[in-house]
Amino acid sequence: MKIFTVVLSMLRPVRFLIIAFTCALLLLSSTVPAFAITSYQSDNTEATDQLLETQKATDEVGRSAPPGLKEVQRKSNEGLNEVQGAADIDKQKRPENSQESSSVEGEIQNLLEKVTGKK
Template identity: 45%
Template sequence: MMNFTRCHTLILRSIRFAVIAFTCTLLFVSNALPASANTAPRTRASEGSVQLDTIQEKSEAVTKAPPLSRKETQREANKGLNEVQGDANINDMYRPENSNATSIIDQVEEALENVTGRE
């Protein structure tokens, strides 16, 4: 009986050690992997710098000027993404016009067609 208790305790300690080691490894890997998850389109460093410089200059000019009226803000915002950024990096952004994603409605309709057998 005493050997069974020792064996049982040894097994439990081994399992506990394995679970703790696995958890520590999982925590380490999960903290290291988000840095490699960046799949954004790459641009040349010089292009990004020029665009950011113009955005920064425009931002500084806007903050030094008196507040824009609603019409001025709308006019500036309609030139691009917003009144400060303009159309910088607009071609790199994912929008409905340049993506091949299907809408939720289309996905639901397709799923219903698959379930009901209609095509």
């Protein structure tokens, strides 16, 4: 317990700096999310056509009998999945458009080679 008292007595001169740093940290951590407001903001009408088409397809499926396996497979093969279809397919990451990226296994292997000095 004596060590704790000694440490506190040594920190007494820098107590103001510690309090100021803590307050600054709290202030910055609460204001940084506000900077996200200035990032890209989409137009109100942007992408509503795709959503309306998806909603229309959902309503049709809800009114009809459950689709059979062949129909589900046919719709799934048209795009990413049955519901989404090919909407935003160019924005999503998949093996066809991610050839230059490395896999987790490859990155771990490279790290292990660097650590062991084999590379």
